[in-house]
Amino acid sequence: MNKIKKIPQRKCIACQERGNKKSLIRIVKNKENEMFIDQTGRANGRGAYVCANSNCLEKAIKSKALNRAFKMDVEDEVYNHLIDELATIKKTEESE
Numbered sequence: 001m002n003k004i005k006k007i008p009q010r011k012c013i014a015c016q017e018r019g020n021k022k023s024l025i026r027i028v029k030n031k032e033n034e035m036f037i038d039q040t041g042r043a044n045g046r047g048a049y050v051c052a053n054s055n056c057l058e059k060a061i062k063s064k065a066l067n068r069a070f071k072m073d074v075e076d077e078v079y080n081h082l083i084d085e086l087a088t089i090k091k092t093e094e095s096e
Helices: 054-062 065-070 076-095
Strands: 009-011 018-020 024-029 035-038 046-051
Touching: 024 076, 035 076, 046 054, 046 065, 054 065, 054 076
Parallel strands: none
Antiparallel strands: 009 018, 024 035, 024 046
């Protein structure tokens, strides 16, 4: 009897679509209120998930979804850093 392994599902905070945890990008806010993209999915802190494309990240920024998810005001500097970090991740994945 084979046991069926459950695949963790998460919801994108921008488009509200559900997807595999590994197919989404996790944005983390740690105790020092630093926000960054967690590539491992295991970083300590509060996490919010966004689809792995720049459109959903832009939509999350415009709708202030990250502000609601982390219950704090997120500065434009942090948004710019997240956009740059996502672009770097995408370039790395494409080159592999």
